Structures are given as C-alpha cells and as structure tokens.
Amino acid sequence: xxxxxxxxxxxxxxxxxxxxxxxxxxxxxxxxxxxxxxxxxxxxxxxxxxxxxxxxxxxxxxxxxxxxxxxxxxxxxxxxxxxxxxxxxxxxxxxxxxxxxxxxxxxxxxxxxxxxxxxxxxxxxxxxxxxxxxxxxxxxxxxxxxxxxxxxxxxxxxxxxxxxxxxxxxxxxxxxxxxxxxxxxxxxxxxxxxxxxxxxxxxxxxxxxxxxxxxxxxxxxxxxxxxxxxxxxxxxxxxxxxxxxxxxxxxxxxxxxxxxxxx
Numbered sequence: 132x133x134x135x136x137x138x139x140x141x142x143x144x145x146x147x148x149x150x151x152x153x154x155x156x157x158x159x160x161x162x163x164x165x166x167x168x169x170x171x172x173x174x175x176x177x178x179x180x181x182x183x184x185x186x187x188x189x190x191x192x193x194x195x196x197x198x199x200x201x202x203x204x205x206x207x208x209x210x211x212x213x214x215x216x217x218x219x220x221x222x223x224x225x226x227x228x229x230x231x232x233x234x235x236x237x238x239x240x241x242x243x244x245x246x247x248x249x250x251x252x253x254x255x256x257x258x259x260x261x262x263x264x265x266x267x268x269x270x271x272x273x274x275x276x277x278x279x280x281x282x283x284x285x286x287x288x289x290x291x292x293x294x295x296x297x298x299x300x301x302x303x304x305x306x307x308x309x310x311x312x313x314x315x316x317x318x319x320x321x322x323x324x325x326x327x328x329x330x331x332x333x334x335x336x337x338x339x340x341x342x343x344x345x346x347x348x349x350x351x352x353x354x355x356x357x358x359x360x361x362x363x364x365x366x367x368x369x370x371x372x373x374x375x376x377x378x379x380x381x382x383x384x385x386x387x388x389x390x391x392x393x394x
Contacts, residue, residue: 139230139231139232139233140152140229140231141153141154141228141229141230141231142206142228142229143226143227143228144199144202144203144226144227144228144229146198149202150202150203150206150229155220155230157220157221158220158221159218159219159220159259159262160189160218160219160220160221160225160259160260161182161185161189161218161258161259162182162216162217162218162219162258162259162262163178163179163181163182163185163216163217163258164178164214164215164216164217165178165214165318165354166212166213166234166237166354166355166357167207167208167212167214167234167391168212168213169209169210170207170208170210170390171388171390171391172388172389172391173318173319173322173357173384173387173388173389174318174319174321174322174354174387175391175392177318177322178318178354179196179200181258181316181318182196182217183196185219185258185259186219186225186227188257189219190225191219191225191227195227199217199227203215203217203229204392206229206231207231207391208231209391211233212233212237213231213232213233214232214233214234214235214355215229215230215231215232216229216230216232217230218230219259234355235355237355237356237357238278238359239359239360239381240360240361240362241277241278241351241356241360241362242276242277242278242279242361242363242365243277243278243279243280243281243292243363243364243365244271244272244275244277244279244280244281245280245281245283245289245341245364245365246268246271246281246282246283246293247271248283249282249283249284249285250282250283250284250290250313251264251268252264252265252282255290255314255315256313256314256315256316257315258315265280265293265294266293268280268282268293269293269294272293275365277363277365278359279292279293279294279295279351279359280292281293281297281341283341284313286338287340288338288339288340289308289339289340289341289344290308290313290314291308291314291315291317291351292351292353294353295317295352295353295356296314296315296317296319296320296351296352296353297349297350297352298320298349298350299339299344299348299349299350300348300349300376301335303332304335305324305332305333305334305335306334306335306336306337307320307324307337308336308337308338309336309337317353317354318354319352319353319354319357319358319384320352322383322384323358323380323383323384326380326383341368342368342369344361345364345368345369345370346369346372347371348372348374348375348376349361349371350380357385358377358380358381358384360374360377
C-alpha cells in the first residue's frame, strides 16, 4: 500500500525493513532528483540510470538499487508537486535514502552571476559530491539578487550553473559544453539535445565567455525548473535579447511528463 506523504520527509532504506524514517546524520555522497507533479515525472528511467551508475562507483551494485527503487516508486506521492531526492549516504557501510520535499515555486526565467574563480568541483560528472562547494556559490549569487551561479573554466569560459546545465543559441545552432568529464550529464539537457537531433537542429559542443553569452538566448536547465531563460548576467554585461525559441522546447519537456511506473 502506498504511504501518504504530506510534508518533507527523510527515510533510510534497509533491505529487510524497507524505508525507515531516521535522523539524517551522515553526509551525502551521491544524489539524484526530479520534479514530481501529481504522480508524473519526466525521464524517470534516465534519472534512475544515472543514479545507479553513480552509486556503483562507491560499491553499490545495481541489484541493491533495484528493490530500493521499487519501494521509492511505491512510496512517492501521487498528488501535489514535489521534488524528491534519492541519496547515497557516507559511512563505513554506505546506505541509500529517500528525501521527499515539496517543490519550490517553478520559474521560467533566471538571473545569473559569474562565480569567483575557476570551477572548484572535484567530481563535476557526479551529482552530490561537490554540493558543499556549490551551495555557497549559489548562495553568494542569491545575495547579489540572482538565482544561479555560473561556473567558469580556467580560461574564463562558462561551463555550467552550480545546479543547472547551460545551453544557448548561436543563430540556428544549439550550443552547449561537451560531456568531457567537466560537466554533469544533465537529464533535462539530454532530452533537449535528443530533440535537436530528431529535428535536424545542428548542435555544437563548445564553450563561451559570459560576455559572449550575454548577447544570446541562453537557457539554464534542470530537472526542477526545466528551462529557465537567462534574463540578466549582472553589472557590466549586456542585457540578453528577448527569447524567441523557448516555448516549443519547454512544451516538449511538459509532454515528457509521464505517470510513475507500477512495480
């Protein structure tokens, strides 16, 4: 029987007892999260595939993830708007956990600020290990009136957001940094690139400086918000142009919302 959830909750998975509510005493090693709207999620399988690959690096076998996933799927609420997160916790015996949180207000636009210094992450290809480094960067951007921090490489070119992927349009070409181990393989980003391939839209894997990006239609993407159009880069940079392409791509992401699978 499905467990009813009405507020934020945290539970640790035990192979024999299932999900058990506990205090969160361990630090997070790996995480994955997605928007859940009235029992529908976008690219649910892709999020679990990414999480399964990530935790395997820390000794958690796919055979262990499968029953955890089944119970998570059964437990997740079917009404309301949520932002659940599955986690691998640190410790002598790594443990899997589920954190269910109400989704914050969803946004279609975002103001960004460039983070000071080069990208500080040690594992940019994994979601979770560098949260302690990224959260202060986003908080600093928010203190400056922005929504997200943009990370730069050692050459001053934008890599991605602290908690978002980066895409932009250069004429009719959709641009984004390459998956070269220096960015997170974002699920929402992948959905957009797959659509571009189906439509025959040219995709260019490249990087650009904030000054070059500020004059273009730029999107930051995430599982929570989908596509947010960048509307402001901060003092000294041009005001971005009004978006002209986003509506149909945003509609595509909405169409990808599907009921949670049955187990």
